[in-house]
Amino acid sequence: MARYVLNRLVVSALVLLGISAVVFFMLHLVSDSPGRIVLGQRVSPEAVAAFDHQHGFDRPVVVQYLDYLERLLHGDLGRSYKLNENVSTLIAQNAGRSAMLSLAGLVVALAVAVPLGILQAVRRNGLIDRTATAVSYMLYATPSFLLGLALIAVFSQQLELFPAEASQSHSPWAVLTDPRAMALPVITLAAGSVAVFAQYQRSSALDQLGQDYIRVARAKGLPERLVLTRHLLRNACMPLITLVGTLVPTLLAGNVIVESLFNYPGLGLLFLNSLQREDYPLLLAYTLMGGLLTVVGNLLADVLVAAADRRIEVRR
């Protein structure tokens, strides 16, 4: 097990290095010169060149990348072009709220999808299964902002149950004290995931139900409930864990949309605002962070699955 984790850690580190290179070079390719962005359009090319020279932006891109890497290792993500602030400070200010939203969305999605998927598999082609499948198809086909808008229209404007804007508090913990304001954002974020997760869980549970060990468990005389909880559940969740790991980029994208829709001050909103301001150090940092989270997500998923299913170590 330790060997397996070590192995995966090394691979993850390499992937991270790859990501940093790809992201850095691609952004370098598309962006204007930093001097132009920082100083604005009206400044003379000479002034821009001088700025770039002063800050080392005229060096070969490989050198700039290595320099960036070195500073990255010291926790220095650079300085925002437009906000008079370090990127790391800005990210630290917003990360908590985004994490709160993401985690809440993920937990709600899993809490609904796992039991639902298993129930669908057990009562295959029954009423619940067909209804849930139909709803999943609809949810999957609905862009999340449209769903969010529909929720706002119904629950906020018509029924006036929940506010249309998310909690504006700056402390991630205060968000917890205002659950009504978070209900719609979390539901919007979770709904799309539920559609994907439940269908995935359903087919994985169906796979497992067809395995011989389920039949053996029944032959032992276990009541169906125990067959499901003691034998099926754990095995049927493995593929879902892996899926969640690989879906981190999609989940983060969902955050951007939901934060924008509900005006929730998190990393997603920061990213969107930076887009308009062409604030590349921030864009670069957040994209890299997305990559890091994806790699960590995959790593966690793999380790979790390997810990639960000892066959993995042998197979690889």
Place this chain on the structure above:
Amino acid sequence: MDSRKNLTVHGLSVEIRRGDRLVRPVADVTFELGRGETLGIVGETGSGKSMTGLAVMGMLPAGGRVTGGSIELGGRDLLTADPRRYRGREIAMVFQDSLTSLNPTKRIVDQVAEPVRLHRGASRRAARDRAREMLARVGVRRDGYPHQLSGGQRQRVMIAMALVCEPEVVIADEPTTALDVTVQAEILDLLDELRAQRGLSMILITHDMGVIAQRADRVAVMYAGRLAESAPTAEIFERTRHRYTRALLSSIPTLAQDRGEELFSIPGSPPDLARPEPGCPFAPRCDAASDRCRAELPPFTGTFACWHPVDGPVASADRGRFQRGETGETLLRVVDLVREHPTGRRTVKAVSGISFEVAAGETFGLVGESGCGKSSLGRLLVGLDRPDRGEIVFAGERVTRPRRAVQMMFQDSGAALDPRMRIGRILREPLAIHDVGDRRERVRRLLDDVGLPESVLDRYPYELSGGQRQRVGLARALALDPRVLVADEPVSALDVSIRSQVLNLMRRVQAERGLSAVVISHDLAVVRYLADRVGVMYLGKLVETGTTEEVFGAPAHPYTAGLLAAVPEGGRTGTPVRGEPPSPVDPPSGCRFRTRCALATDKCAQVEPPMTSLTGGHQVACHYPLQEGRDG
């Protein structure tokens, strides 16, 4: 009610509804199981034998229900009882071993302990102790996860799990089908021993007549969901009454039969249970069927259900005989072949220095247990894989890639035929590859040769039965007029009654064409039936070769002798090989068989025995051969 009768099944009928399809897999089945008795239920795929077992357990698949009859345990009606009250406590079940027969993410001890906690309300600790005790009893001494166990050990765990709550009846459904013959013997011995010790009653469900002959007190033969015949074991074999039973028994190749004699073969295939016909279900395949058989269902008399019962097995005179084929010059020569497959950090030593020759018109049989490297060898022979060392010489030329004159017949034609091609295109493919003209006419002749109607040409593989597909596989291999046919487990995927059709066909075609063949199989009787000469493989090495008569009649290697003794066939003696083969990643030093050999000495561990001649072509690689060499 006779109190000695433990389990009584009377007139049991089951139906399964799937969508708009209604199937009756079990119809009017009656049997009684006495205390301490073993009842063998034998039949082919779809005969309803497994479904009968599941019905007793109250474990019919979704959409299935019992539509008639009764199941009683010690006078108690099980059909009205809650199955969970007797399942695993009074009646337990052992299934066929598969990779997934145990929960992959739970410790073995906990899986065995589970019924104890459930049925006896034992504490976790007490249940674990009891489980360990039971595991030790069945010979599994290590704990861990299922993937760490071999097939034989997994099956032992299954038995421990079934017996841990001391049930009265155990239903074993094909308990040894997926296992090697040596392991099979051990598992059956274990089951027998436990049964005798605990006074258990057992229902042994299998397709293997040999297993039934050795282990059952009484036999019930099922066909198309119905009982064909039911009687004490000796009677079934000596005074067979039902025509299906007789046909079945005569169609099985055995180690004792006359090899020159054609196997009896039952034409056609079993009926479709979704479309029941009136009359006896066996009538369409029965050579004695009369109008009455086709119109009226024969009632079950208590021992058989047949309008025209018989006495005893088919007389030899009824069967055709094969001409002994001429064999010529050496056609295929295998010299010191070595093939090792690296897998990660380790290397599987699949083939470790094998030499043999096959003459024109001769069939060479390769036998061995799973993992002995025989399939790797087969792939090398047809050029699908290249040896690391050594060479294969065909008609004086080295084989390094596939060649037209050496063709292959695969085990499972379901997988070996492209699912997206019609049979016509499949059969034309080899001709098209080599740009042979007149393809349609040639394909027509091929179909004729393998006994298939022209109507199959427009079908897809999945529309054919297993036997038909295997015929297509043979026809395709023959399309290029090869001189050598390599057949890897040609009949293992087929049911008994279909098997003899294909075996006879292979022999006939081979004799007609003067074809050389290499037949690879784990089934000793199949190899004995098809092969003129035999090589016995163990962990990547040949341990014995000789003519079929020599090797099967007077085995010289302890492994060959042990393998033969393990075959479940009435009346054979000798000590079967014990245990399971070591891993081919790290084979034992010296003689690779020494770890399982009763005769092994220090010499065997240090010196690898060379292949030495005994008489004529009979060779053995053993320091202490069981047969004396004449020129030694």
Place this chain on the structure above:
Amino acid sequence: MRRHPLALAGGLLLLVIVGFCVLGPLLHPTNQTDVDVVNAALPPGGGHPLGTDTNGFDVLGRLMAGGRVSLQISLLAAVVATTIGTLYGAVAGLAGGVVDGVMMRLVDVMLSIPFLFFVLILSARFHADAVSLSLVIGGFSWLLSARLVRGEVLTLRVREYVLAAKVMGASRRRVVLTHLIPNALGVIIVNATFQVADAIIVVSALGFLGFGLTYPAADWGSQLASGVTYISADYWWLVLPVGACIVLTVLALNLLADALRDTIGRPTSARS
């Protein structure tokens, strides 16, 4: 298909939508080029069955025109992604060994980058037109196809019928053309269908975030995005019809793809 009512439903729905976008303008000709401020934001009724938008364009007519753009973008994106992905995956799978290892690690790296971020950055910097947008989306979403096709090639090439063809002496070319491609095609087509659906969603999300196609382009995504701005003004006809179009199209594509997967995926299932 007969055995899959859902496939039929999905296929028919798609047909209706395509017919609506392509043939619709013949039955309901509208002016989609000249802004008409006088008749802006009219509720449904009169000559405008679905009303007019804030520029005075007829909403029904705009749906048809926008649908054509959206379908073109997503179709092109899916074609680009499928082509790159199939070639890349097939090469990796057939080559095997070190080549395969390097190629797939590269895919791992790319897959770990949140691709929407990149698309957003690109669209913010260069005002996207339909073609460049589909190229960008296609250029980022080929990764999963590549993984899928590689996996398929790896399983197919050790199938016994492929081995059988090799024993018969079939050339590599022949094996690829007659066995690998026809058997992998089902999976590829299914995946392409899913990708069309996903591209529609991505384009509409870009529109909502304000980085989609810009005026006067009229794809569904930007229509929805501009409609959303007025949602509080109760201009429901600017949101609901176009929202329904997006949902129905994605739904139809997903239904079709799922059903296709069930039918062409396993031809043997016809029996069991």
